[in-house]
Amino acid sequence: MTRKRIMSNSVTFGFFDEDAKKEIRRAMLKAVALPGYIVPFASREMPIARGWGTGGLQVTLSLITEEDTLKVIDQGCDGSVNAVNIRDFIVSVTGVDETEVTPDATIIQTRHRVPEYPLTKGQTLVYQVPYPEVLTTVEPDTAKQKQMHANVDYAKLWVLLYEDTSQFGDSRISSRYPVQINNHFVMDPSPIPKFDIPKLHNNPALQLFGAGREKRIYAIPPYTEVKPLKFADRDFAIEDFAGRCCERCGAADVFLDEVHHEDGTHFFCSDTYHCDSRRQEVADAA
Amino acid sequence: MLLELNRVSKIYGTGCGRCLELTGEDSDRAICPVCSSVVAINGVSLAVEENEILGVVGESGSGKSTLLQLIYQDLAVSEGEIFFNGITDRSGRKKNILDLPPAPTAWIRNHEMSMIYQNPHLGLNFNFSAGGNIAEKILGSGERCYTEIRQRALHFFGKIEMPLSRIDDYPETFSGGQQQRIQIAKALSSSPRLLLLDEPTTGLDVSVQARILDLIKALQYEMGFSMIVVSHDLGVINHLTDVTLVMKNGSLVEYGLTDQILEDPQHAYTQLLVSSKL
Amino acid sequence: MSYVAIKGGTEAIRASKDFFHARLQAEDGLAEKAIIKGLCFSCDRVMGEGALYTEKLAAEAIRKSGGDLLEAAFYVRAHRSTCQRIGSVKPIQTDTVHLLRRISSAFKDISGGQVLGPSCDYVIRLFSSLRSNQENQARDFEDGQHETDSLAASALHSLREDDRIVVLENTEAAPFDVTRAFPLPPYPRSALMQVMARGETGAMLAFAYTSMRGYGDVHPTIGDLRLGTAELRFPHPFTGKETKIGTIRITACETVGTFHPDPKDGRLRLAVGFGFCFGFNETKAIAMSILDLAMHHQGYSVGGQSIAAQPEMIIHHVDAIESMGFANHFKLPHYVTFQAHQQVFNKAKANDDKEEDNE
Numbered sequence: 001m002t003r004k005r006i007m008s009n010s011v012t013f014g015f016f017d018e019d020a021k022k023e024i025r026r027a028m029l030k031a032v033a034l035p036g037y038i039v040p041f042a043s044r045e046m047p048i049a050r051g052w053g054t055g056g057l058q059v060t061l062s063l064i065t066e067e068d069t070l071k072v073i074d075q076g077c078d079g080s081v082n083a084v085n086i087r088d089f090i091v092s093v094t095g096v097d098e099t100e101v102t103p104d105a106t107i108i109q110t111r112h113r114v115p116e117y118p119l120t121k122g123q124t125l126v127y128q129v130p131y132p133e134v135l136t137t138v139e140p141d142t143a144k145q146k147q148m149h150a151n152v153d154y155a156k157l158w159v160l161l162y163e164d165t166s167q168f169g170d171s172r173i174s175s176r177y178p179v180q181i182n183n184h185f186v187m188d189p190s191p192i193p194k195f196d197i198p199k200l201h202n203n204p205a206l207q208l209f210g211a212g213r214e215k216r217i218y219a220i221p222p223y224t225e226v227k228p229l230k231f232a233d234r235d236f237a238i239e240d241f242a243g244r245c246c247e248r249c250g251a252a253d254v255f256l257d258e259v260h261h262e263d264g265t266h267f268f269c270s271d272t273y274h275c276d277s278r279r280q281e282v283a284d285a286a
Numbered sequence: 287m288l289l290e291l292n293r294v295s296k297i298y299g300t301g302c303g304r305c306l307e308l309t310g311e312d313s314d315r316a317i318c319p320v321c322s323s324v325v326a327i328n329g330v331s332l333a334v335e336e337n338e339i340l341g342v343v344g345e346s347g348s349g350k351s352t353l354l355q356l357i358y359q360d361l362a363v364s365e366g367e368i369f370f371n372g373i374t375d376r377s378g379r380k381k382n383i384l385d386l387p388p389a390p391t392a393w394i395r396n397h398e399m400s401m402i403y404q405n406p407h408l409g410l411n412f413n414f415s416a417g418g419n420i421a422e423k424i425l426g427s428g429e430r431c432y433t434e435i436r437q438r439a440l441h442f443f444g445k446i447e448m449p450l451s452r453i454d455d456y457p458e459t460f461s462g463g464q465q466q467r468i469q470i471a472k473a474l475s476s477s478p479r480l481l482l483l484d485e486p487t488t489g490l491d492v493s494v495q496a497r498i499l500d501l502i503k504a505l506q507y508e509m510g511f512s513m514i515v516v517s518h519d520l521g522v523i524n525h526l527t528d529v530t531l532v533m534k535n536g537s538l539v540e541y542g543l544t545d546q547i548l549e550d551p552q553h554a555y556t557q558l559l560v561s562s563k564l
Numbered sequence: 565m566s567y568v569a570i571k572g573g574t575e576a577i578r579a580s581k582d583f584f585h586a587r588l589q590a591e592d593g594l595a596e597k598a599i600i601k602g603l604c605f606s607c608d609r610v611m612g613e614g615a616l617y618t619e620k621l622a623a624e625a626i627r628k629s630g631g632d633l634l635e636a637a638f639y640v641r642a643h644r645s646t647c648q649r650i651g652s653v654k655p656i657q658t659d660t661v662h663l664l665r666r667i668s669s670a671f672k673d674i675s676g677g678q679v680l681g682p683s684c685d686y687v688i689r690l691f692s693s694l695r696s697n698q699e700n701q702a703r704d705f706e707d708g709q710h711e712t713d714s715l716a717a718s719a720l721h722s723l724r725e726d727d728r729i730v731v732l733e734n735t736e737a738a739p740f741d742v743t744r745a746f747p748l749p750p751y752p753r754s755a756l757m758q759v760m761a762r763g764e765t766g767a768m769l770a771f772a773y774t775s776m777r778g779y780g781d782v783h784p785t786i787g788d789l790r791l792g793t794a795e796l797r798f799p800h801p802f803t804g805k806e807t808k809i810g811t812i813r814i815t816a817c818e819t820v821g822t823f824h825p826d827p828k829d830g831r832l833r834l835a836v837g838f839g840f841c842f843g844f845n846e847t848k849a850i851a852m853s854i855l856d857l858a859m860h861h862q863g864y865s866v867g868g869q870s871i872a873a874q875p876e877m878i879i880h881h882v883d884a885i886e887s888m889g890f891a892n893h894f895k896l897p898h899y900v901t902f903q904a905h906q907q908v909f910n911k912a913k914a915n916d917d918k919e920e921d922n923e
Contacts, residue, residue, distance in 0.1 A: 042743060050885055050890060051893030079574075081577055172912065175901040175905070193903070213890055239903070255900070257903065
């Protein structure tokens with residue numbers, strides 16, 4: 001459902017001054033020109049705390065125009081506290097239309113999930129990123145990281161994969177699984193589950209990644225090759241729900257939330273819009 | 287020709303243009319009297335053939351280790367050129383490998399050459415398991431199949447005569463001699479054409495030394511790579527090498543067949559070196 | 565039903581905010597003036613960490629956040645983000661600061677004297693005083709925050725004149741501006757100083773403490789610590805003439821370390837670090853000067869690499885707004901990533917259990 005609200009009068013459109021927007025847009029252009037490369041930017045402080053989505057916010061606010069329709073989700077849910085807070089803020093400084101209907105949105109800001117509903121050309125997905133640097137766990141020094149990216153030297157990530165495979169049978173990485181873009185830069189896709197990694201590949205939408213605290217922006221342009229880092233003779237094991245379905249809408253091919261209640265354990269769609277629209281479909285068919 | 291060095295020099299300090307001329311073999315010093323720069327390597331030229339084993343001897347400070355580090359590009363050369371078989375420009379002429387951008391340089395270090403260091407902390411990553419260290423080299427040469435990587439790591443681990451069950455253990459849990467073996471496995475796992483060894487057995491037990499030298503010799507015979515062995519121990523040189531180069535004050539003072547150098551040294555310094563053997 | 569509760573986000577947030585503000589309501593209210601005067605050091609800290617000189621907004625921020633100074637600094641910093649950039653003032657020379665307090669631990673006496681000024685250094689920290697309250701307040705200081713005419717050169721001035729102090733080479737054409745770009749390594753000194761000047765007092769104190777205790781240059785000496793008021797001079801937009809546009813209170817500290825060969829010419833000179841912040845915050849200025857010393861005069865400490873000496877450690881970890889935000893972000897829902905992690909764990913455990921059974 002789509003609602004429109006009034007923008008507060010006391011701020012400029014999109015909250016930032018034009019200089020700030022210009023700098024962010026330049027960083028985004030550079031990021032799109034170098035898929036998977038993390039571009040430094042100044043990163044303005046926001047009224048929302050660092051670590052709570054200021055990077056995604058800066059990207060969205062630099063892109064958004066009066067004609068856009070905004071959707072914001074957190075863990076796949078539009079109603080989640082963080083999503084609500086961010087959406088309210090963006091609408092209060094832009095007055096744009098907001099929606100929960102994925103295909104109706106032109107800009108979708110997300111934390112930790114890719115929408116289940118396939119995206120289309122013209123849509124932009126903005127990810128909130130805590131750790132933009134994929135090499136963080138294997139090499140914390142900034143200068144060395146830059147050197148490694150420049151030389152497309154990801155040996156340390158591969159050795160980590162080898163060590164995990166020999167000790168545990170598979171990588172220990174669960175979310176933030178490293179992906180390689182166009183067979184060149186390896187990047188951190190933000191804390192999405194492995195389940196969502198295949199959606200990054202060849203996606204018709206523009207995917208932008210904003211890390212406010214760490215001050216980096218990166219991008220995957222539409223229709224780009226994105227492959228998870230894995231051995232040629234091993235499968236990429238995504239999460240599996242042992243054949244369970246969502247108890248609300250019956251979907252079996254989606255990421256499910258495990259919820260614990262007094263009366264036992266339940267499974268529901270993580271993507272709430274997707275769940276609602278399936279229920280609608282089922283109701284309409286009846 | 288597999289490897290060729292053309293007037294390679296390494297100067298530490300400001301340099302003054304006269305450093306090379308005022309130091310080296312004739313002047314019997316490595317420190318420039320004009321600018322106090324240290325000339326670690328003074329215009330060294332040499333060539334190594336396929337399947338050839340070259341020894342480099344000299345006292346401490348003669349520049350032997352520095353020479354290897356310059357070839358492997360752990361250190362930057364001050365002057366001179368290095369050529370490697372197969373590295374050519376578009377017209378097919380040999381190209382100075384020091385002029386290559388980072389990616390081809392990394393290729394040479396990962397595929398064509400390997401280095402074994404005296405100090406295992408330089409050659410091994412102590413944050414990776416023994417198998418992980420070997421895997422790193424194999425991955426560096428482009429292999430992406432886990433089974434293949436694991437098999438190859440186990441293969442070379444076996445070749446260095448280590449129990450396969452220990453392949454997932456970490457370097458600090460091994461003895462010095464075992465760490466050197468792991469270095470050898472790592473260095474050879476990418477099937478390099480040139481192996482550089484910097485005092486590979488110094489500091490190890492005499493019996494351990496002997497076994498490691500035999501191992502290296504056997505692997506070289508089997509795999510056919512060329513080697514440059516740096517050692518101040520003439521016994522090691524005698525055991526392993528075909529030709530030998532003698533260094534003093536960063537300069538090359540004598541070069542010839544190992545047997546001849548050791549039995550019939552021509553240069554006064556070499557004579558001194560050989561006769562000082564206990 | 566839980567599903568509805570998860571979707572009731574808007575209501576929950578609104579109620580939570582109202583509850584928070586209701587708890588902060590004091591019966592008498594907290595007047596801005598009372599905060600600026602009675603909690604002056606809190607205000608100064610908030611100005612310094614918020615990186616905006618405004619006693620009024622600092623006081624307002626302290627009130628809105630119920631005294632949580634990290635939150636208050638966040639308010640000020642967020643506000644700063646919205647301020648328009650007009651230009652830059654002329655750099656302040658610390659010699660021209662009108663001093664309220666100035667001491668030097670390096671010398672017994674200095675030109676201008678050791679001016680203690682208002683300080684709690686020698687206060688005995690007991691809730692009940694050893695002397696009666698009346699005796700303590702026998703003197704009348706008018707208003708304790710007025711500027712003085714007292715000026716003095718740095719106590720290290722004579723050492724500088726004798727060329728006995730390292731003067732670091734300035735390789736930057738203009739000072740870096742971390743609010744407009746963030747540097748990559750090697751980090752310019754001006755960028756490190758800016759990040760520290762707006763850094764969190766506790767974080768900087770902790771890192772500096774590691775250096776003091778032994779992981780670095782042990783026991784540096786304060787050469788000059790000064791608190792006072794500095795004039796801000798700005799070129800008039802039309803005439804170009806320098807005009808005084810205001811004054812700010814500042815703290816500046818120079819700390820002397822040990823000597824080492826000056827990289828410029830190899831001659832031995834003393835290493836000196838500099839610390840500076842808005843308002844009166846001696847702890848932070850001292851800590852900053854020690855960190856500056858540690859980072860820019862390396863290579864002579866016997867102890868080896870210390871945390872305080874690594875620009876990579878300091879530049880990323882002293883900003884309160886960033887660290888506080890990130891630490892608290894862990895309160896956000898993470899159930900998808902947790903679910904994903906549980907799956908990997910379960911698979912690995914199954915694999916492990918299978919191997920155990922096989923053995």
